[in-house]
Amino acid sequence: GGRSVTTQTANVDAKKSNAQQQQQSQIELNPPKGTRDFPPEEMRKRNWLFDSFRQTALLFGFEEFDAPVLESEALFTRKAGEEIQGQLYNFSDKGDRRVSLRPELTPSLARLIMQKGKSLAVPAKWFAIGQCWRYERMTRGRRREHYQWNMDIVGVEGVEAEVELLSAICHFFASVGITSEDVGIKVNSRKVLARVMEKAGVPEEIFANVCVVVDKIEKLPREKIIEELREVGLNEEATQSVLTCMETNSLEGLKSLLGEEDECAKEMEKLFVLARAYGIEDWLVFDASVVRGLAYYTGVVFEGFDRRGELRAICGGGRYDGLISTLGGEYTPMVGFGFGDAVIVELLKDRGLMPEEALKTMNVDDVVFSMDESCRETAMRAASVLRKNGRRVDVVLEDGKKSKWTFKHAERVGAKRLLTIGKKEQEEGIVKVKNLETREEVDVSLDKLA
Numbered sequence: 001g002g003r004s005v006t007t008q009t010a011n012v013d014a015k016k017s018n019a020q021q022q023q024q025s026q027i028e029l030n031p032p033k034g035t036r037d038f039p040p041e042e043m044r045k046r047n048w049l050f051d052s053f054r055q056t057a058l059l060f061g062f063e064e065f066d067a068p069v070l071e072s073e074a075l076f077t078r079k080a081g082e083e084i085q086g087q088l089y090n091f092s093d094k095g096d097r098r099v100s101l102r103p104e105l106t107p108s109l110a111r112l113i114m115q116k117g118k119s120l121a122v123p124a125k126w127f128a129i130g131q132c133w134r135y136e137r138m139t140r141g142r143r144r145e146h147y148q149w150n151m152d153i154v155g156v157e158g159v160e161a162e163v164e165l166l167s168a169i170c171h172f173f174a175s176v177g178i179t180s181e182d183v184g185i186k187v188n189s190r191k192v193l194a195r196v197m198e199k200a201g202v203p204e205e206i207f208a209n210v211c212v213v214v215d216k217i218e219k220l221p222r223e224k225i226i227e228e229l230r231e232v233g234l235n236e237e238a239t240q241s242v243l244t245c246m247e248t249n250s251l252e253g254l255k256s257l258l259g260e261e262d263e264c265a266k267e268m269e270k271l272f273v274l275a276r277a278y279g280i281e282d283w284l285v286f287d288a289s290v291v292r293g294l295a296y297y298t299g300v301v302f303e304g305f306d307r308r309g310e311l312r313a314i315c316g317g318g319r320y321d322g323l324i325s326t327l328g329g330e331y332t333p334m335v336g337f338g339f340g341d342a343v344i345v346e347l348l349k350d351r352g353l354m355p356e357e358a359l360k361t362m363n364v365d366d367v368v369f370s371m372d373e374s375c376r377e378t379a380m381r382a383a384s385v386l387r388k389n390g391r392r393v394d395v396v397l398e399d400g401k402k403s404k405w406t407f408k409h410a411e412r413v414g415a416k417r418l419l420t421i422g423k424k425e426q427e428e429g430i431v432k433v434k435n436l437e438t439r440e441e442v443d444v445s446l447d448k449l450a
């Protein structure tokens with residue numbers, strides 16, 4: 001009903017031509033290499049995770065932002081030989097502009113903060129959950145996209161900002177059932193390495209390059225690290241003091257390395273004192289070998305790790321006070337972290353913390369079903385009454401389904417009630433309402449439906 005004859009005919013033709021087209025080979029059903037689909041059963045898990053991220057962000061007073069996944073390539077091109085540079089998903093668009101899919105969210109955040117200029121109320125606490133891309137030769141069969149939860153604080157120079165972010169990460173972990181027995185957060189400051197290199201007479205301009213090399217300290221053999229340090233310009237003595245520095249894994253060790261009165265040692269001390277005030281000291285570990293791989297970090301850096309040592313870093317971040325000035329803006333203190341959607345899911349699954357069962361069911365409240373064509377209008381009227389009352393209603397859109405089918409369908413969508421309208425009900429202006437939990441069935445007049 002409803003369709004005009006011509007459309008009907010046209011439809012029949014479409015079917016015929018589809019039949020002819022059927023000869024054409026089927027399109028590829030898998031998504032592009034390194035990318036994922038999110039059919040409903042996957043989307044429910046993703047929504048659960050992102051809602052958990054968002055709840056923590058809002059609990060800490062952060063505001064959500066987003067920016068295009070496509071940015072000018074210039075936003076991401078930096079000299080310091082980071083891995084992320086070699087993996088930019090960049091190209092020339094049809095207007096011959098150099099663009100790139102974003103490999104991270106921080107530069108876009110910096111661009112938005114610069115845009116706001118003096119009109120930005122500081123401190124600003126912004127968060128985003130966005131898809132980020134890298135172009136990896138598929139030889140390594142790794143993903144080319146992931147979603148990252150970012151939290152950043154703009155305009156605060158003190159380590160209070162770092163502690164706020166660390167506390168948000170701990171709160172998120174606890175909110176999904178992960179404890180400080182499962183994971184920890186290694187905390188360090190790049191200033192430690194900067195001080196050590198200053199003492200060893202290393203020129204400042206190669207500092208970012210040294211950090212990129214040192215970030216690989218757990219992934220490459222010692223000799224390789226030494227070789228790469230020499231390549232970026234460190235002499236024997238400087239290399240040795242860098243490696244000695246990396247072994248420092250306590251505040252005591254830090255003070256003896258830099259001296260009791262050293263600014264950086266004091267700052268780290270203050271961070272751990274404030275962390276105790278937030279009750280997160282059990283989650284934190286000082287570890288001077290953590291430098292993270294992004295060139296723009298200048299101060300405190302940190303990364304979440306699983307204490308069994310089976311997984312890659314869960315999240316990571318740090319202070320990057322110089323980023324906006326390198327993009328041509330005014331000096332702006334910034335600190336933040338990125339939290340990917342891949343490792344955390346592996347960890348949650350390993351610990352049996354993904355609410356798989358709960359996420360299996362849709363949460364439809366009512367299924368409305370009309371016995372035949374003549375009851376269709378009443379069924380729709382009933383559904384709109386229920387929806388106005390905020391009930392989630394799935395209307396069975398084909399008439400004459402067997403009641404066996406309807407029960408199975410109601411079960412599958414997790415409905416609490418099954419509402420049936422047949423000829424008799426229609427004449428009497430009532431709806432048969434079956435409570436699928438108690439099996440109790442009552443007749444409800446249409447105008448009393450809720």
Ligand SMILES: OCc1cccc(Br)n1
Nearest residue numbers: 132133134143144145146
């Ligand atoms: O964390 C590095 C990264 C960046 C973009 C996409 C993916 Br997958 N991974």
